[in-house]
Amino acid sequence: MSEAATHPVTAPVARPDLLASLDPLLREWLPRQRWFAGKGRPVTGFTLVAATELLPPGSTTGLFHLLVRAHQPLTPAPGALAHPGDCYQLLIGVREALPPRLAPALIGHLDEGPLAGRTAYEALYDPRSADVLLEALRTQARIGDLRFERDRRQDIREDLVPRVVTAEQSNSSIVYGDTFILKLLRRIVPGVNPDLELPLVLAREGCPRVPAPTAWVLADLADETYVLGVMQPFVQGAADGWELALRELAKGEDFSAEARALGRATAEVHTALARALPTVTVGPPQLQLIVDGMTERLEAAAQAVPALRPYAPGLRSAFQALSDLAGEGHTWTAQRIHGDLHLGQCLRSASGEWTLIDFEGEPSKPLAERRMPQPAVRDIAGMLRSFDYAAHSAESRAAGWADACRAAYCSGYAEVTGRDPRTDPVLLRAYETDKAIYEVLYEARHRPDWLPVPMAAVRRLAADDGSP
Known part of the structure; x- marks a missing residue:
């Protein structure tokens, strides 16, 4: 050409x-x-x-x-009808x-x-x-x-x-x-x-x-x-956030300074998106739809993964607590967000600056849903779960490592926005619970050896009363 x-x-x-x-x-x-979405069902x-x-x-x-x-076919069963x-x-x-x-x-x-x-x-x-x-x-x-x-x-x-x-x-x-x-x-x-x-x-x-x-x-x-x-x-010399966290954890190094800087970077992105694109107020009717979706995903996951069933009542209480707040007239702001934020979607440059990548959102969700304004805490919950994953998947677990990272990340976020996500514990717990349920279903289907990682979070979240 x-x-x-x-x-x-x-x-x-x-x-x-x-x-x-x-x-x-x-x-x-x-x-x-790896990118084929229809695994487990034959191509006809x-x-x-x-x-x-x-x-x-x-x-x-x-x-x-x-x-x-x-x-x-819609299911792997022999003779099931095929669909485009x-x-x-x-x-x-x-x-x-x-x-x-x-x-x-x-x-x-x-x-x-x-x-x-x-x-x-x-x-x-x-x-x-x-x-x-x-x-x-x-x-x-x-x-x-x-x-x-x-x-x-x-x-x-x-x-x-x-x-x-x-x-x-x-x-x-x-x-x-x-x-x-x-x-x-x-x-x-x-x-x-x-x-x-x-x-x-x-x-x-x-x-x-x-x-x-x-x-x-x-x-x-x-x-x-x-x-x-x-x-x-291409961010030359950049370190993948997930790999970087695992390396630091394996060496016994503190990661809270990096987590704080990543919290600031996330907040800068959220602030720019809220400034450039419309935001909406999430009132009781809209929030109830969100709660209903979370509850439906819990019920479906509990049906598919028996290990989840004993914790379902405690997990459901996280969503009910959010519904109760909405019933009292509480409102939240929704905006465009990353949609699938975790350590693997972040790069740290050689100079120490963090970059966020891959704004596609969760590919399994419809495009219209991925483009809808959502509470920014959904991204934050995804990152908090990622710190937990890193801590539990490392061969040498560091006591308190994930907690320190989670706290530092939220503090860094508050330094930019003036709003600490931990001051809205009911909303944060609901979104983190929803994410953990998604992880349980994913690991049960694709990586059974990893199932103990989200199940540890499920046990914690099911027993949580939502206090700061």
Whole structure:
């Protein structure tokens, strides 16, 4: 591509029989991916939502961008009716032979269709494919239904060497020359995605705690826009908050100073979002809906996880206490928040500054729900649970480590906002309880060995009376 690609260009659309030839390979490969949401249920078929050739399948390499909807039964039971499920973004490379360096990216060998005899693979592992994406972003290309946009105030060089991020995550990322990181969303829904929306808002507000988006990828399909990816500056030398906490804990080092600084960073982000976007008052009717949702999630989790059932009455009391306050006329303020805040969503730079990333929210929740204003304490509860996770998952548990971090984090938050979350113990307990219940259900389904971690919190929260 060249700078002329800033104008719309016509791209060959992938042949309709391509998906049919990929189908048997994808049924095996897709459920094994970390970001696949429908684990435990077989894939019964696919529907092609959109397809674009980014590189024609010549003598060496082809590159296809696909949006496919995976059909799965509602339950794993044999004979259950299939329904159109989640839509996934795929980048499929095609070669006559796969070099050894791309062996981990293998999807399979195509036996029929237009590319019979060739090999399909996960293209993000191929530097040439990553270069195609970078050039499209750099030049603001229009390729078929795909639209690549960028902030012209940020320079994007052509010679940045790509490398795929191999850590487990719910999306996929490529780092370019330790200068930028491109996150490609895997599960795609139409509409305004907060992972692009909120960083753009915070950039306009001049908030330094979130990297300003450099470029992004959109798809225009059937009068709806889909956000496919966001590229932001890469925080060089940064430490992942979760890994940093575990290292300090293993060494027996105090983490409260870092927790306090992280509390201040969280408060700066919340303050900027409340300044830039509308806030709403949560009165008794709205709060009752929140309480009802929390109670329903508790009942569902208790049905699925028998270990939770003895604690259900105590946990339910946390929600009832909040409902009682609403009945007395108490109100709260709701605003846009991060939505899925924990230590793994935070980076500490080499200079000691904290940065918040990944504003997508909980991918399992509908997009409209993720974009709703919520009490800021929901983010705070998520971070408090994260400190607890770190303390309980470390091989050498430090007595009081989590409590010290939780207290320091709340103090740091209060230094910026003037409001200590601990002065609203009923609301904080309700949100922390809701988060712990979610964790119990998640661990029971996906990581049973980790179930004792949230269960320890469940026992504490069930016995808590909500006092400061």
